[in-house]
Amino acid sequence: MTEKTQSSQLEQSLWSSANALRGSMDASEYKNYLLGLIFYRFLSVKALKAFAENNHLQNLTSDELKAQYTQYLDSNNEIAGYKTRDITIKGLLNKNGYHIEPADLYSTLVEKIQSHEFELEQLDAALHNLEISTNGQNSHSDFAGLFADVDLHSNKLGGSIRQRNQAISETMLALNNIDLFGHDGDVLGDAYEYLIAQFASDAGKKAGEFYTPRQVSDIISQIVTYQRDTGDKQIRTIYDPAVGSGSLLLNVAEHVDNPKLIQYHGQELNTTTYNLARMNLMLHDVSYEDMDIRNGDTLDKDWPVEEPYQFDAVVMNPPYSAHWDNSESRLADPRFRDYGVLPPKSKADFAFLLHGLYHLKTDGTMGIVLPHGVLFRGAKEGKIRQKLLEDNRIDAVIGLPANIFHSTSIPTLILILKKDKKDANVMFIDASREFEKGKNQNNLTADNIQKIVKTYKERKDVDKYAHVAIYDEIKENDFNLNIPRYVDTFEPEPDIDIDAVKQNIQNIDTEMHSLQQEIDAMAADLVETDVNTNDHE
The missing domain is CATH 1.20.5 (Single alpha-helices involved in coiled-coils or other helix-helix interfaces)
Structure with a gap:
């Protein structure tokens, strides 16, 4: 069986495991339960694996390993005068940043379900105990409130305790029957991403809160990792100020030589989505030491303000034309003060852009998804756009097809920005007409994506597809960046x-x-x- 087939079977099995939850709630709600339970099972197995590595017990069967784990965490056992419990917990905290008691392991809870001894309070306590285990550790902020959205007392799980218990029990048993860990980390991580994408599809417009389609992430990732000018071409720091599920950060890591060298930074306003991002990163084998994800309003209060506060790459798919507080006091904010004006209250698009640009290193690259209005809207937005062009910050404008996002059917674009460009040209690419039509969404194929990235790298005119505009040409257009002004896609009618x-x-x-x-x-x-x-x- 090929790895692709195994991955596909794993994805479908995980998606089917939510059947016990689908009847009582919509996708945006049962997402929290399914993804949370998968993650808790992952953490349980990870604890056992860390214990095995720390004690050179990798050759044991899973049952033997669990028995040893239980024995070592017995408070009365000692080795050379040291409590095995203390040694074991210290080793787990150093390696994983948390520890799980034997009674709280996912497999132990499943055994209780199978023997009809399981109660929801046992799972509730297990989730709480995991978080408590990180108190006083550097990992605490990465685990605090992580399972807050797994509300085991919600009536949406069922009108009675018995019904709620049954729904969670059936879901846990279904997940337990799936071999999550007979694959490498990438397969499991990809399966988790698949689930997030499926939930985004079911959630419709609500999906904008947490998911950027893989095809768009691929374009941004390949561009921001291209042609690093420093001696060390490895990107080491990535920042997403509207991080969502973290998928865009993880996609960037796929295009570098050594993902283990990357530090991931992000901020997310929605608490549920913030929890999902932390789970997603850790499930993709990102160490708690290499991630700094925060729950907060990116525009309201600048973050990060401590080192590092500028990054090798900034990537972002912010909410489009969102409302924000543009009170005049923000003109003193270092993110916005160089532009003399603030983006309109009803359209925060340029506020997100300027925030990201402020946090970009001089030799870095930024990619941001925005609506087309940022290219041509006037007034204050026009002044900001002109200043960006005069300062030679805009590197490329890439028009995408309509209806490729779950959250909106409008056409969008990718803006590429740099602080240290070698010329004053702007690359315009109109990829809006090249896509594969899908049932619910349009899709960019691998060939479509490759053509966009190749065209960006070569920076040459392509008939009816791309144009490299010099600064004077843009100035003659009053700094309007509307793509049709630069890429002529007109097809003349045939002679009659x-x-x-x-x-x-x-x-x-x-x-x-x-x-x-x-x-x-x-x-x-x-x-x-x-x-x-x-x-x-």
């Missing part, structure tokens, strides 16, 4: 052969005359038959 049209009309007239004669003849035959029939009677 008047003589051929006349001949065609004449042929049609002749054919109609012939048909009419046939119809008249058949009608005459019918009339004659009727008359003869009447005479016979």
Whole structure:
């Protein structure tokens, strides 16, 4: 069986495991339970694996390993005068940043379900105990409130305790029957991403809160990791100020030589989505030491303000044309003060852009998804756009097809920004007409994506697809960046052969005359038959 087939089977099995929850709530709600339970099972297995590595017990079966784990965490056992419990917990905290008691392991809870001894309070306590285990550790902020959205007392799970218990029990058993860990970390991580994408599809417009389609992430990731100018071409720091599920950060890591060298930074306003981002990163084998994800309002209060506060790459898919507080006091904010004006209260698009640009290193690259209005809207937005162009910050404008996001059907674009460009040109790419039509969303194929990235790298004009505009050309257009001003996609109508049209009309007239004669003849035959029939009677 190929890895692709294994991955596909794993994805489908995980998606089917939510059947016990689907009848009582919508996708945006049962997402929290399914993804939370998968993650808790992952953490349980990770604890056992860390214990095995710390004690050179990798050759044990899972049952043998669990028995040893339980024995070592027995408070009365000692080795050379040291409590095995203390040694074990210290080792787990150093390696994973948390520890789980044997009674709280996912497999132990499943055993209780199978013996009809399980109560929801046991799972509730297990989730709480895991968080408590991180108190006083550097990992605490990464685990604090992580399972807050797994509300085991919600009536949406069922109207009675028995119904709620049954829904969670069935889901846990279904997950336990799936071999989550017989694959490498990438397969499991990809399966988790698949689930997030499926939930985004079911959630519709709500999906904008947590998911950027993989195809868009691929374009941004390949561009921001391209042609690093420093001696060390490895990106080491990434920042997403509207991090969502963290998928954009993780996608960037796939395009570097050594993802283990990357530190991930992000901020997310929605608490549920913030929890999902932390789970997603850790499930993709990102150490708690390498992630700094925060729950907060990116525009309201600048973060990060401590080192590092500028990054090798900034990536972002912020909420489009969101409202924000643009009080005049923000003109003193170092993120916005160089532009003299603030983006409108009803359209925070440029506020997100300027925030990201402020946190970009001089030799870094930024990619941000925005609506087309940022290219041509006037007033204050026009002044900000002009200043960005005069300062030579805008590197490329990439127009995407309509209806490729779950959250909106409007066409969007990717803006690429730099602080240290080698020329004053802007690359315009109109990729809006090249896509594969899907049932609910349009899709960019691998070839579509490759063409966009290749065109960006080569920076040459492509007929009806791309144009490299010099600064004077943009200035002549009053700093309007609307793509049709630079990429002519007009397809002329074919010349009409008047003589051929006349001949065609004449042929049609002749054919109609012939048909009419046939119809008249058949009608005459019918009339004659009727008359003869009447005479016979």
